Amino acid sequence: MLLNLQPTSSVSIQYHPFFGPHDDLVLLELDEKLLSDVLYQRVTLRGQPDEDAVLCTKSKTYSVKFVGTSNSVFLIPPADYSTSHESGGENYNQQVPTASVIKVAPGNMELVEVAPRLDKLKSILSENLYSSDEASTAMGDLYKWDDLINKVQASDDELKAGLQALSAVEIDGYWRIVDEKYMDVILRMLLHNSVLNDWSLDSLVEDKVVSVLESDGFPRKLVYHCLNVYGSRVEEAMDGGVWRLDARRVCVHFARGILREGKRKMESFMEEWLRMIPEEIQPSFDMLEGEVLTEKLGVETWVRALSVSSFPTTPADRFSILFKERAKWEWKDLEPYIRDLNVPGLSSEALLLKYTRRSQPSIDAEPVFSAR
Amino acid sequence: MQIQVKCSCGAEKCPEWAIIELQGVVEVQPSFQHSLQNLQIGLLCRPSSQENYTFTVGYHELTGYKVALKKPMVVLKKIKYMDVERQIDEATSSSSCVELDVVGFIRHKILFKTRPTTLISGPQPTVKEKINAEGA
Secondary structure, eight states, X not given: OGGGOOTTEEEEEEEOTTOSOOTTXXXXXXXHHHHHHHHTTXXXXXXXXXXXXXXXXXXXXXXXXXXXXXXXXXXXXXXXXXXXXXXXSOBSXXXXXXXXXXXXXXXXXXXXXXXXXXXXXXXXXXXXXXXXXXXXXXXXXXXXXXXXXXXXXXXXXXXXXXXXXXXXXXXXXXXXXXXXXXXXXXXXXXXXXXXXXXXXXTSEEHHHHHHHHHHTTOOHHHHHHHHHHHEEEOXXXXXXOEEEEXXXXXXXXXXXXXXXXXXXXXHHHHHHHHHHSOTTOOOOGGGGTTTEEEEEXXXXXXXXXXXXXXXXXXXXXXXXXXXXXXXXXXXXXXXXXHTTOOOTTOXXXXXXXXXXXXXXXXXXXXXXXXXX | OEEEEEOTTXXXXXXXXXXXXXXXXXXXXGGGTTOOTTOEEEEEEEOSSSSEEEEEETTEEEEEEEEEEEEEEEEEEEEEEEOHHHHHHHOOSOOEEEEEXXXXXXXXXEEEOSOOEEOSXXXXXXXXXXXXXOOO
């Protein structure tokens, strides 16, 4: 073996009988920890023909880059590497042992861990929102799990997390985002029935909620989805199937509904918002961080909707949009809009350094961030 | 589109490949350009029990050493095949499929990065960066 060349021995290095460019042979450099994933067939390459390929393990995504070299890298396969009986590779049967070079490699591929490319997931699922008149809606492109894997450059785990973040639901095998207006109808019906039947929003009994809303004409799947989106299961419940509504999620929902038509004066917004929120729930304005922006226009304070969930997930695009919305940001306003940014290897301080310019009008003023 | 990365030899049986790396380019004399197969490039020797090596190419001798790669590499082979079944099922725009097969891994290379020394004494043209390989 060339690699185990004994002291005081030599081996003749030759061109392999099948020496050639062999563009189909590629070297890929990887971290030690990825080696077993690759050898045990747990990785795939994902992407459309017009996209740069990414390599995915079960839970991570890596971009694949070619790095060239000006050195001569002679690639030597093991002795039996050959599609025919021709002798090639290494063999010790001849008088002088030989090792054969199959190819001179121009470089190798490298992997860089990246955030999953989930913006596409949102846009393709938004093509056909699931709404109340689903039956009559023309069926456009709908996506099953396997279709999403083919279209979205993310690992399985990251794709699942992405679907969860979008509050997507699987209906008849297809992953759907439900129209906000339809979710509003279902939620209001749930709250209305809670009042009627004296249900506590902290301990909603799944079976009761589902049967009542189903008899009101809502598909079972959607009722469960509503509970999932606006609440969480109460773990400690004895016989399972008990839910607690999440105050923040409910409050955000109503705030978005009010501001859907445009901005409102603070007093007007607060009055309507407090009126809509069920009695059992205690609202507080900071529940709305990352969802609304307040602006002082003259003497009036106005509120408008600006949801972090509507923004791109790539940092460059995110900061670009944020600075279009508002040229200068204080940290306390900016933070909720960048806290979800995920760039492997970059902390939030590093992100700020990279994408913003920090200035401080005076010693005791708050620092302000603007576009670079 | 998803391309599976396979290892058809099996993880445990995946063979180790080797790399010899030189700074510079090996040139083949013009008369041998088209019959490279089995042509000797040079002789690799390990003079002692240390991981030092010499590589003699033509009149030049290179000295180098075996080094562990800082990150391992795998050798991938792209396999294109026509999948007629899939063509009918999915009406994909391209009827060929690609798979990647791991055919080997690499953990070490024998690296030569010093200037070669010339073996023949006597007047020589200025030592070139490039080294020439002669036919065996």
